[in-house]
Amino acid sequence: MDTLAKLQILSGAARYDASCASSGSRREGAPPGGTGNTSQSGICHSWSDDGRCISLLKLLLSNDCRYDCAYCVNRVSNQVPRASFTARDVVDLTLEFYRRNYIEGLFLSSAVMQSPDQTMERMVRVAETLRIEERFGGYIHMKIIPGCSSELVRRAGLYADRISVNIELPSQASLQRLAPQKEKAAILEPMALIGREIQESLVERKKIRSAPRFAPAGQSTQMIIGASPETDFQILRLSQGLYKKMNLKRVYYSAYVPVSDDNRLPVLAAPPLLREHRLYQADWLLRFYGFSAEEILSDDAPHLDESFDPKTAWALRHPEFFPVEINRADYATLLRVPGIGVTSAKRIVAARRFSLITPEGMKKIGVVMKRAKYFITCSGRPFEKTDRQPALIRQQLLLGEGSDLMSPRQLVLPGLYV
Amino acid sequence: MKRYICDGTSDGLLSAIASILEEEPKPEEVTLSAREDTLFEEGLFIATDTVRAEDLFSRLKERAPDAAHTIYFLMLAEKEGMENSLLHYIEQAFMHGDKVNGYLTHPAVRDIVTVSRKAARELHRMKGLLRFEKLRDGAYLAQMEPDHNIIQPLAYHFSRRLRAQHWFLYDRKRRTAASWNQGSLRFGTIEQFTAPALSDDEKKIQAMWQAFFKTIAIPDRKNPRLQKSNMPMKYWKYLTEKQGE
Numbered sequence: 001m002d003t004l005a006k007l008q009i010l011s012g013a014a015r016y017d018a019s020c021a022s023s024g025s026r027r028e029g030a031p032p033g034g035t036g037n038t039s040q041s042g043i044c045h046s047w048s049d050d051g052r053c054i055s056l057l058k059l060l061l062s063n064d065c066r067y068d069c070a071y072c073v074n075r076v077s078n079q080v081p082r083a084s085f086t087a088r089d090v091v092d093l094t095l096e097f098y099r100r101n102y103i104e105g106l107f108l109s110s111a112v113m114q115s116p117d118q119t120m121e122r123m124v125r126v127a128e129t130l131r132i133e134e135r136f137g138g139y140i141h142m143k144i145i146p147g148c149s150s151e152l153v154r155r156a157g158l159y160a161d162r163i164s165v166n167i168e169l170p171s172q173a174s175l176q177r178l179a180p181q182k183e184k185a186a187i188l189e190p191m192a193l194i195g196r197e198i199q200e201s202l203v204e205r206k207k208i209r210s211a212p213r214f215a216p217a218g219q220s221t222q223m224i225i226g227a228s229p230e231t232d233f234q235i236l237r238l239s240q241g242l243y244k245k246m247n248l249k250r251v252y253y254s255a256y257v258p259v260s261d262d263n264r265l266p267v268l269a270a271p272p273l274l275r276e277h278r279l280y281q282a283d284w285l286l287r288f289y290g291f292s293a294e295e296i297l298s299d300d301a302p303h304l305d306e307s308f309d310p311k312t313a314w315a316l317r318h319p320e321f322f323p324v325e326i327n328r329a330d331y332a333t334l335l336r337v338p339g340i341g342v343t344s345a346k347r348i349v350a351a352r353r354f355s356l357i358t359p360e361g362m363k364k365i366g367v368v369m370k371r372a373k374y375f376i377t378c379s380g381r382p383f384e385k386t387d388r389q390p391a392l393i394r395q396q397l398l399l400g401e402g403s404d405l406m407s408p409r410q411l412v413l414p415g416l417y418v
Numbered sequence: 419m420k421r422y423i424c425d426g427t428s429d430g431l432l433s434a435i436a437s438i439l440e441e442e443p444k445p446e447e448v449t450l451s452a453r454e455d456t457l458f459e460e461g462l463f464i465a466t467d468t469v470r471a472e473d474l475f476s477r478l479k480e481r482a483p484d485a486a487h488t489i490y491f492l493m494l495a496e497k498e499g500m501e502n503s504l505l506h507y508i509e510q511a512f513m514h515g516d517k518v519n520g521y522l523t524h525p526a527v528r529d530i531v532t533v534s535r536k537a538a539r540e541l542h543r544m545k546g547l548l549r550f551e552k553l554r555d556g557a558y559l560a561q562m563e564p565d566h567n568i569i570q571p572l573a574y575h576f577s578r579r580l581r582a583q584h585w586f587l588y589d590r591k592r593r594t595a596a597s598w599n600q601g602s603l604r605f606g607t608i609e610q611f612t613a614p615a616l617s618d619d620e621k622k623i624q625a626m627w628q629a630f631f632k633t634i635a636i637p638d639r640k641n642p643r644l645q646k647s648n649m650p651m652k653y654w655k656y657l658t659e660k661q662g663e
Contacts, residue, residue, distance in 0.1 A: 100550045101549060
């Protein structure tokens with residue numbers, strides 16, 4: 001099989017992995033005699049037909065899997081063409097693409113071939129060749145194959161900028177049902193090990209600057225949404241734990257795309273894109289807005305609202321918190337106003353050092369008012385003549401531009417909007 | 419209100435600003451614009467003085483490095499009619515230091531920061547969207563037509579990244595070029611540009627990238643609107659993956 005044919009099979013098999021970030025690592029210049037550096041903020045190189053950013057060359061080393069996970073396109077019982085790259089194939093593709101500025105680096109995952117160790121060993125060899133032989137300084141993201149030895153995890157972390165272990169399903173029960181060959185312990189153990197190694201390397205590097213870096217861009221994970229019955233509350237609490245206890249950089253949510261008619265799986269007309277979108281919004285609230293999972297959802301209301309983003313939904317449940325006075329409220333309080341994001345909150349704090357902000361001024365500094373106007377005052381005056389009763393706000397937001405019932409919902413209910 | 423005019427160059431502009439800030443008791447009450455060479459032009463002309471311009475900029479760099487950075491990107495934007503806003507922006511920058519960029523309710527600050535931010539955003543975008551092609555002699559060439567004159571910082575970015583290869587950047591709109599070869603970065607202009615022949619295996623590599631670009635998208639999630647809003651069509655002309663679609 002030629003490289004082009006392998007590339008088509010093995011990038012097609014890798015596309016359900018959501019992570020494509022190239023951020024969090026910074027190498028100023030290329031290694032001596034070599035090629036490539038990384039940028040702290042990451043760089044997107046293209047956007048594919050589904051609108052997602054392409055930053056890394058995303059590949060499986062092989063899709064020849066001996067596992068039979070129900071939700072996965074590569075499961076052994078699925079009749080699809082199989083292929084495997086050699087280390088050289090992947091190294092050459094990465095370098096040729098990098099030299100033409102198509103990519104920021106390599107994202108390498110794999111199906112489980114003979115065993116977790118044998119597969120991981122082959123993946124590590126690719127990274128080793130790139131870093132040592134080819135002196136490649138670009139970004140490398142490596143998946144850890146659950147069940148591989150901790151020695152291989154350590155070696156992967158020395159070459160990769162980011163490493164990740166996929167949780168796949170948000171509970172042990174679902175894992176048992178849909179991925180009987182995967183164990184929760186085999187997933188969580190390497191995550192904990194990676195967390196410890198990252199910490200140790202940071203401490204070590206404070207003492208000795210030349211100490212080796214271990215996964216400088218940290219670790220991430222991914223969960224499939226909609227293939228199993230967990231609630232949004234369960235999922236969000238799991239993410240919260242991962243951020244707090246394991247220090248993860250990112251949790252990715254991947255709307256389940258029906259790739260199998262296995263009767264253990266739900267029948268979906270289309271991937272639950274709106275749900276995925278709401279989970280990402282809630283995830284942002286956890287990481288950047290000072291919210292806890294318990295503020296966003298509860299056992300009584302365990303699912304995210306479809307009509308409103310989670311912050312607006314929270315605001316509508318908490319009329320006592322509002323209105324927020326733009327000229328006095330602290331940063332953390334500003335962040336709780338629907339429609340005011342990190343950028344706007346920072347701009348408000350910076351601008352009011354010079355003078356009181358007027359309603360006109362809010363527009364000037366670029367704050368989008370369509371949702372915020374219901375929840376704020378400027379120097380004691382309401383922003384516009386708006387009614388502050390939650391029920392009325394809710395109605396106005398739904399009727400006006402404030403609601404973002406958008407295309408993903410239309411995909412869930414095909415035919416309804418035609 | 420007192421009116422001043424200067425010539426359209428950045429040195430002319432900066433030296434006029436230096437002179438106004440030094441000699442005017444109330445700089446916030448004067449206006450500055452570029453000379454248009456009409457018959458009846460009102461205003462006092464301030465002659466260009468390169469030394470004075472450089473002195474102003476280096477003092478600003480010390481007092482407010484972020485503001486100096488903002489002005490660098492403003493200059494790359496090549497936007498006309500910014501003279502008056504720049505005068506009052508620099509006046510504010512000397513007053514407030516680096517905090518000035520947060521003073522977005524001030525019209526001049528907002529003008530300058532907005533235009534400068536656009537140029538900076540396009541630079542970041544082009545770091546990703548620029549595409550090199552391998553030529554027959556082994557060098558790499560990337561062509562572009564950016565809205566802003568970003569070739570200098572862009573070349574600097576690639577001089578650290580693609581250090582081991584010989585490459586050229588060419589801005590077709592401005593006919594300016596940058597070249598990197600064995601550790602030296604050069605800038606110049608090319609009046610007569612003819613696209614050189616590609617290396618023999620170039621089409622093969624390009625076909626692989628095009629194949630990857632197609633297969634990496636999830637068919638069930640197709641979303642051309644999102645693709646276009648993230649990657650405006652004006653950039654597609656030189657994108658390898660968008661050729662022959």
